Amino acid sequence: MMAKDSMLPLYAKAVLKALPLGTRTSPDLPNRSLDRSMPIEADAYAGFTTVIGAGLGNTVHPGYLHVLAFPLSMQLLGDPEVPLPMMGMVHIHNRIDSLGAVHIGDSVDFHVELAGPYQHSAGTTIEVIVEAKVEGALRMRETTTYLAKGKKLPNAEAKPQPPREEFTAPTPSALWRLDPIIGQRYAHASGDYNPIHLNGLAAKGFGFPRLIAHGMYGASRALSAVDTRLESYRWDVSFAKPVLLPSTVGFAITEGQRHEAAKFAVFDLKSGKPHILSEVSALSE
Amino acid sequence: MSTPTQRAVILGGNRIPFARSNKQYSKASNLDMLTSALDGLVARFGLAGESIGEVAGGAVLKHSKDFNLTREAVLGSALSPTTPAFDVGQACATGLETVVSLNNKINAGQLESGIASGVDSASDAPIVVNDSMREILLELTRAKTLAQRAKIAAQIRPAYLAPQAPSTAEPRTGMSMGEHQAITTAQWQITREAQDELALASHHNLARAWDEGFFDDLSTPYLGVSRDTNMRADSSAESLAKLSPVFGKKLSSPATMTAGNSTPLTDGASSVLLGSEDWAREHGFTPLARLVDAEAAAVDFVDGAEGLLMAPAYAVPRLLARNGLTFEDFDVFEIHEAFASTVLSHLAAWESEKFCRDKVGLDGALGTIDRAKLNPLGSSLAAGHPFAATGGRIIASTAKYLKLTGKKRSLVSICAAGGQGLTAIVEAA
Numbered sequence: 001m002m003a004k005d006s007m008l009p010l011y012a013k014a015v016l017k018a019l020p021l022g023t024r025t026s027p028d029l030p031n032r033s034l035d036r037s038m039p040i041e042a043d044a045y046a047g048f049t050t051v052i053g054a055g056l057g058n059t060v061h062p063g064y065l066h067v068l069a070f071p072l073s074m075q076l077l078g079d080p081e082v083p084l085p086m087m088g089m090v091h092i093h094n095r096i097d098s099l100g101a102v103h104i105g106d107s108v109d110f111h112v113e114l115a116g117p118y119q120h121s122a123g124t125t126i127e128v129i130v131e132a133k134v135e136g137a138l139r140m141r142e143t144t145t146y147l148a149k150g151k152k153l154p155n156a157e158a159k160p161q162p163p164r165e166e167f168t169a170p171t172p173s174a175l176w177r178l179d180p181i182i183g184q185r186y187a188h189a190s191g192d193y194n195p196i197h198l199n200g201l202a203a204k205g206f207g208f209p210r211l212i213a214h215g216m217y218g219a220s221r222a223l224s225a226v227d228t229r230l231e232s233y234r235w236d237v238s239f240a241k242p243v244l245l246p247s248t249v250g251f252a253i254t255e256g257q258r259h260e261a262a263k264f265a266v267f268d269l270k271s272g273k274p275h276i277l278s279e280v281s282a283l284s285e
Numbered sequence: 286m287s288t289p290t291q292r293a294v295i296l297g298g299n300r301i302p303f304a305r306s307n308k309q310y311s312k313a314s315n316l317d318m319l320t321s322a323l324d325g326l327v328a329r330f331g332l333a334g335e336s337i338g339e340v341a342g343g344a345v346l347k348h349s350k351d352f353n354l355t356r357e358a359v360l361g362s363a364l365s366p367t368t369p370a371f372d373v374g375q376a377c378a379t380g381l382e383t384v385v386s387l388n389n390k391i392n393a394g395q396l397e398s399g400i401a402s403g404v405d406s407a408s409d410a411p412i413v414v415n416d417s418m419r420e421i422l423l424e425l426t427r428a429k430t431l432a433q434r435a436k437i438a439a440q441i442r443p444a445y446l447a448p449q450a451p452s453t454a455e456p457r458t459g460m461s462m463g464e465h466q467a468i469t470t471a472q473w474q475i476t477r478e479a480q481d482e483l484a485l486a487s488h489h490n491l492a493r494a495w496d497e498g499f500f501d502d503l504s505t506p507y508l509g510v511s512r513d514t515n516m517r518a519d520s521s522a523e524s525l526a527k528l529s530p531v532f533g534k535k536l537s538s539p540a541t542m543t544a545g546n547s548t549p550l551t552d553g554a555s556s557v558l559l560g561s562e563d564w565a566r567e568h569g570f571t572p573l574a575r576l577v578d579a580e581a582a583a584v585d586f587v588d589g590a591e592g593l594l595m596a597p598a599y600a601v602p603r604l605l606a607r608n609g610l611t612f613e614d615f616d617v618f619e620i621h622e623a624f625a626s627t628v629l630s631h632l633a634a635w636e637s638e639k640f641c642r643d644k645v646g647l648d649g650a651l652g653t654i655d656r657a658k659l660n661p662l663g664s665s666l667a668a669g670h671p672f673a674a675t676g677g678r679i680i681a682s683t684a685k686y687l688k689l690t691g692k693k694r695s696l697v698s699i700c701a702a703g704g705q706g707l708t709a710i711v712e713a714a
Contacts, residue, residue: 050416171468171536173589174458181444185417188440225457253588269535 063220169272172250294572298681303553325505338396380676403673467533469592491663551669555677572714596706
């Protein structure tokens with residue numbers, strides 16, 4: 001039920017890097033990538049599905065592929081030659097193209113590399129590109145966008161930002177009652193022990209009033225609720241305001257319908273402001 | 286004369302009076318209450334020591350130890366221990382489904398007699414540890430060495446020790462039934478006044494039936510309770526109007542659902558005796574009525590495409606069409622009052638040409654129900670609603686009502702969690 005790699009040493013390294021200990025050598029990203037093969041083990045996968053409230057079937061939730069590749073992403077981002085501090089980077093967008101089912105028992109070959117830095121109105125972004133293959137066939141391609149807020153790099157490439165969508169909160173079709181231990185539970189299942197999800201003081205240290213839920217917890221749970229039956233699809237997630245713990249948030253499909261292409265959202269019940277805006281669309285090959 | 290496939294008849298029933306949860310029956314388990322309801326029936330019909338074809342029963346809030354609840358109740362009752370039993374689960378339709386399935390088994394010639402039953406306790410409800418604690422405890426049972434156990438036990442955090450209280454929330458939406466119904470209520474623009482009026486009629490009708498002794502041969506006092514404790518004979522429009530809304534407070538339209546026009550959590554049990562005509566004759570029992578047909582429906586409520594409790598609005602038109610009947614052919618309408626607005630939403634849907642045409646596929650509106658024929662003995666708003674016991678309460682009451690009044694036909698409709706509904710036609714025997 002626990003992910004194999006603990007991320008604690010990586011976070012420790014990241015914290016060290018955040019300290020002002022001399023200047024970095026270059027504003028460019030180091031040209032490195034990581035490859036690793038990982039089997040999909042039923043027990044570990046069940047830990048993930050239980051926490052996000054998904055059914056345990058033979059087909060793997062794409063959010064779990066993100067989880068498996070996450071330590072590799074952090075290893076690349078934590079590289080001392082990356083010109084931006086990993087701690088404090090904000091996961092603002094996630095795109096997964098799911099090109100075919102990955103199953104329990106498959107051995108997945110991950111290839112992970114960084115792209116950027118890119119200009120952003122609020123700072124600079126770096127992207128983590130993950131490719132997952134099973135027996136040579138590409139099954140998933142993921143782009144995870146991290147924002148270093150307020151940090152500008154002279155050499156950052158221009159990149160069009162997706163327009164900010166207007167959002168009016170609909171009547172929720174489901175309520176998610178999130179207790180504070182959801183952070184611990186998702187940390188156990190995913191191996192992401194970022195202290196802002198585990199410790200109120202740490203969260204305060206990074207400017208949040210309370211603990212916050214893992215972004216990919218809410219995103220993965222929302223995808224399960226939509227329960228798409230498309231064979232190959234694009235799953236986009238934009239993270240707006242973080243979900244503070246404990247809290248009760250609303251979920252609703254705003255366009256399209258369950259099992260098919262759809263837009264959906266997780267939002268604050270009082271203010272109506274979005275936490276997560278997401279979309280599943282069909283990919284034609 | 287009945288056709289060979291219509292040999293089942295309803296002979297009577299027995300329930301314990303229903304009590305609001307955490308009151309008189311707070312220490313009684315589902316098994317205690319179901320056994321009491323069965324024993325009352327056995328005593329009334331002189332069935333002690335008799336082997337009944339089959340007893341069907343169920344509970345919605347069920348402990349895992351009660352996997353064989355109905356069989357255990359039979360073993361604890363005065364029935365012969367050679368009476369087989371089985372458990373049924375269809376949320377609030379459980380009680381009616383036990384009647385339908387035994388009725389069908391008798392019609393199929395598999396059984397000569399049966400007792401349909403249901404029970405629920407919202408007081409003695411199962412409390413479970415939360416998922417984190419449960420995962421750890423299950424891991425502990427799988428661990429082989431002391432070192433493994435110590436490592437797993439070390440994961441326990443104080444927060445994991447908080448138990449998970451039972452809730453009436455839908456698993457897929459996290460919303461309670463009341464929150465779901467509040468959305469439907471707003472969609473159908475059901476007013477507060479209309480809901481309170483229905484609740485008031487329910488209390489007055491039920492109180493009148495108790496006063497007239499209607500339930501004397503349909504109930505057996507239990508733990509000092511001899512009438513349904515939720516019933517307020519002195520309820521008035523003014524007293525109901527004073528209550529504050531409890532559901533739908535976050536919707537844009539005004540909240541209208543109160544504790545007065547919603548059913549409270551209730552404890553209770555009910556049973557219905559069924560038999561073939563031959564079995565009834567041999568035992569000298571007078572048939573009250575027969576269940577001639579039943580229809581279940583389900584709706585996709587998960588994304589809010591349809592209201593959680595609207596399935597009966599779809600089942601009834603199909604049931605009427607199959608039997609070539611219209612509302613005009615019915616003398617009684619027994620529509621379970623989960624909430625006053627649930628009943629009123631169903632009535633509004635059947636009166637809506639748009640709903641009946643676009644959603645049910647009829648040519649026009651199904652029709653209007655004469656309110657004088659609606660729930661003439663009161664229903665769940667007054668009696669309370671121990672989930673799986675409601676079907677048995679309604680079937681036994683309406684069967685006796687048809688016999689007593691010489692009326693011919695009753696329509697029974699029960700909505701259930703999970704977007705389901707079960708409906709039936711009962712005719713005088």
